[in-house]
Amino acid sequence: MLWVENLTGGYGPVQVVQGLSFEVAAGEVVVILGANGSGKTTTLRTISGMIHGRGTVTFDGTSLLGKRPDQIVRMGIAHVPQGRGTITDLTVEENLRLGAYVRADREVEEDIEQWCAVFPRLGERRDQPAGSMSGGEQQMLAIARALMSKPKLLLLDEPSLGLAPLVTREVFEKLESINRETGAAVLVVEQNAGLALGISSRGYVLETGQIVAQGSSEELSTDEAVRQAYLGY
Secondary structure, three states, rough: OOEEEEEEEEEEOEEEEEEEEEOOOOOOOEEEEOOOOOOHHHHHHHHHOOEEEEEEEEEEOOOOOOOOOHHHHHHHHEEEOOHHHHHHHHHHHHHHHHHOOOOOOOHHHHHHHHHHHHOHHHHHHOOOOOHHHHHHHHHHHHHHHHHOOOOOOEEEOOOOOOOHHHHHHHHHHHHHHHHHHHOOEEEEEEOHHHHHHHHHOOOEEOOOEEEEEEEEEEHHOOHHHHHHHHHOO
């Protein structure tokens, strides 16, 4: 579904990622691991059209490079940014409606009810401003808002950032369930390698903008260098 080859991207003259090549199949969960500054966020921003990139990035056989972010959303890619990106002055329901802005069908109301059922705390707080909710609740809202566009591919940037361990586990359990039930592929960049590898089939490890290891999630979780650097044992 997503094919990335020799991707280079960054900010102005600074190239943060260099020569990245990876892929995500339809319905697959893939994780990109790496420390702060390794290029994980830049990779997702380049795919979603937020920053300029060079190389090859195709989605369902169509090139993404040079397209605007709204065009990429209409193609079926939704991006949950680092820091969640909820619009804090708007209510939960208003945030969800914004997630469906590219749609012209009449099923938006049904989908709002669906995601409020999947994330019950959103249903309980649907009339509250998003900024009044906890970090975990806002992360769930950001994921649900992205899913309102009915994506084929969901990009997630550090979904565990700033969350308590129990909340992080709940978020990852929801992601695993969403992937299984909707069939949407998921590309997640994450520092919490243990949880991310637990829901993914394959993974890549980034260091200073380059892929230094790749393999099945099982292979990466038993790789001594990966374990010491990212799993803490």
